[in-house]
Amino acid sequence: MPITPTIARSYVSRCDISLEDFRRIVERKTSPNDYPLAASVSCGLIPVYDAPALRASGHLTDDWTDPANLPLKKEFISALKNGPGVVIFKDAFAEKDSLDRATQILQQLIDEQKAIDTVLRDENYIVPNTNEKWAKKDPVSYSEYFKNDVLSLCSAAWLGPWYQMTSQISLCDPGNKAQKMHRDYHLGAVRNDTWGLFPAHMHGASHFMTLQGAIAHVDMPLESGPTNFLPYSQLYDAGYVASTDPDFIEYFEKHCVQSPISKGDAVFFSPGIFHGAGKNNTGELNGDCTNSPPIYRIANLVQVSSAFGRPSDNADRRATTNYIYPYLLEQKQKFEATKGKEGYSENELFNIISSAAESYLFPTNARFIHGKFQAPQAEVVWKALMDDLSAEELAKVLEEEEILNKVGV
Incomplete structure (x- = not known):
């Protein structure tokens, strides 16, 4: 009632x-x-x-x-x-x-x-x-x-x-x-x-x-x-x-x-x-x-x-993502190679990324760059995974994003 x-x-x-x-x-x-x-x-x-x-x-x-x-x-x-x-x-x-x-x-x-x-x-x-x-x-x-x-x-x-x-x-x-x-x-x-x-x-x-x-x-x-x-x-x-x-x-x-x-x-x-x-x-x-x-x-x-609040732990989302990304990439490629018999589906990969990466854009000093909004970290990771970026390439991208996020343009 x-x-x-x-x-x-x-x-x-x-x-x-x-x-x-x-x-x-x-x-x-x-x-x-x-x-x-x-x-x-x-x-x-x-x-x-x-x-x-x-x-x-x-x-x-x-x-x-x-x-x-x-x-x-x-x-x-x-x-x-x-x-x-x-x-x-x-x-x-x-x-x-x-x-x-x-x-x-x-x-x-x-x-x-x-x-x-x-x-x-x-x-x-x-x-x-x-x-x-x-x-x-x-x-x-x-x-x-x-x-x-x-x-x-x-x-x-x-x-x-x-x-x-x-x-x-x-x-x-x-x-x-x-x-x-x-x-x-x-x-x-x-x-x-x-x-x-x-x-x-x-x-x-x-x-x-x-x-x-x-x-x-x-x-x-x-x-x-x-x-x-x-x-x-x-x-x-x-x-x-x-x-x-x-x-x-x-x-x-x-x-x-x-x-x-x-x-x-x-x-x-x-x-x-x-x-x-x-x-x-x-x-x-x-x-x-x-x-x-x-x-x-x-x-x-x-x-x-909530994305609109402050979490209880001071987690390093970039580091957490870098730790697991090589395994996620391996599982994504295995899923494609075996036509879904092995590896992780896109939905499963999305759930894992949601638990590791920062999914909300703010706070940021660089949210509007060259005529378009900066992407949240989780979106960057997802695109990298779908494009088969290597772990080394993603680590470099995330580092650049973090620097840009702090200093702005």
Whole structure:
């Protein structure tokens, strides 16, 4: 049902939050009739989609602009914008051998980060800027991963074209405590004494600028602590201010829900939903054995930003692209030589480039050159790939573009 905005003010303060108003928004169930493409509704709240079945039925293709994808995109938008704020795609990453290879690389990144880290963490362990580090270490597994149809469809459905991909691999060891309830990037990442400086309409806009996701790299039963969610909480306009209020925190802890997920599943959610990683109750806890063997919970946390916002990680898009381009060129040529039996299709190549290169032109000091607009980096890379430019030639072009972008003409 439509939600009446709870804020009619220009600014938001603690005086504006009301647990009673909040409860009227979140205390509901999700009707399966609202999400006819979903296979089920977990906890009576979270739509669950069967990715292989959607592929088989033609409702999910590797070209997110395909009209056949429109019903799924509409449901996805509705779920995050007006609905529970979170959805699950079962077997989004169905190629388990490829996923296992990705997990090995990501585990190496975790080990490298731990070797230089000076802080012992008792929550989930996160490696920043995984996207760029991964592309540098293993462009093959990076490309295999980011050609994924579910990831590209959800990113583009929520944010439109030219989105910016970042990812952070997360490891939660047995016994790690639960995260505190929070909202996420953008306003979720600023100090709570700063929220009041942002006008109310920016509180509403913040969670439309980013898509949050988590891809499971291991099976995550409930005892391993998959993410706690409070569905529909993203609809509460004063949620950023309320997220640190003791009464709201207590309510979250009593009413949040968890869904077990399996290796290869993907969870996507609004950054405005109240959420937090669960406690890993496996293995030994305080010296006592539990009934569950230890589970090292590994998830790739993707944070996809609108072209019109600022991404969370300071990624070098040119370097990331140069790392993977030789492999993309090899796969493109293989696809042509084998008439599509091997290699990557154009749609798959496009999905990978969208995850690596800068797809938005701005900011730039050289947007109008010799009577025509400068092309975004992703467009330059795409043209190079279609023209079979060598990796060395592309690297030179991208360097020249970056210099031109900074100094202008």
